[in-house]
Amino acid sequence: MPILEKANGELLTEMDDISDCLSPAGVSLESWPVIRSGEVGALLALPGLSGPEKEAVLSGHERYFERLRDSHGYQSRDLVVLSPETPGLDDLLSAFLRIHLHEDDEVRYILDGEGVFGFVLPDGEQVELLVQPGDFIRVPRNAEHWFHLTNSRRIKAVRYFTSTAGWVPVYTGTPHTFPGISS
Numbered sequence: 001m002p003i004l005e006k007a008n009g010e011l012l013t014e015m016d017d018i019s020d021c022l023s024p025a026g027v028s029l030e031s032w033p034v035i036r037s038g039e040v041g042a043l044l045a046l047p048g049l050s051g052p053e054k055e056a057v058l059s060g061h062e063r064y065f066e067r068l069r070d071s072h073g074y075q076s077r078d079l080v081v082l083s084p085e086t087p088g089l090d091d092l093l094s095a096f097l098r099i100h101l102h103e104d105d106e107v108r109y110i111l112d113g114e115g116v117f118g119f120v121l122p123d124g125e126q127v128e129l130l131v132q133p134g135d136f137i138r139v140p141r142n143a144e145h146w147f148h149l150t151n152s153r154r155i156k157a158v159r160y161f162t163s164t165a166g167w168v169p170v171y172t173g174t175p176h177t178f179p180g181i182s183s
């Protein structure tokens with residue numbers, strides 16, 4: 001389940017409260033069950049996955065992709081797997097820690113591990129959202145945000161795309177004001 005932290009340390013744990021806080025930025029959240037049984041469940045427990053193993057995990061959750069394809073026109077999906085063993089992990093993460101936006105929606109479904117999305121709300125307030133397995137998040141195009149991993153430095157997440165180019169980060173130059181974050 002997601003947990004939202006405000007800059008003053010206040011925590012929001014109820015989905016309705018979190019949605020109310022993020023709705024001015026157009027960010028939407030849903031909760032979708034992750035498959036934890038059988039081959040897919042066993043693969044999700046592994047630290048790293050081969051190409052065919054990623055495809056098996058994606059196929060196991062394909063009904064969500066089909067729903068998004070029909071409702072929002074998403075054309076493709078892939079599975080991103082990050083861990084301390086990922087080559088170039090620090091460089092990758094530093095690119096996403098800087099406040100940026102995309103020209104397309106950033107859509108993620110967390111299957112394993114966890115991560116943190118930060119948002120610059122329209123009134124300038126900065127907040128952070130912890131996302132965990134089962135959390136589906138849509139960050140709309142042009143919404144300022146950042147991303148980092150937690151101390152475990154592990155995540156498996158499905159990315160859904162309407163195009164392959166729209167998710168390149170566009171840095172806005174907005175400085176971080178959230179406590180403990182700098183870039």
Ligand SMILES: [Fe+2]
Nearest residue numbers: 102106145169
């Ligand atoms: Fe992003």
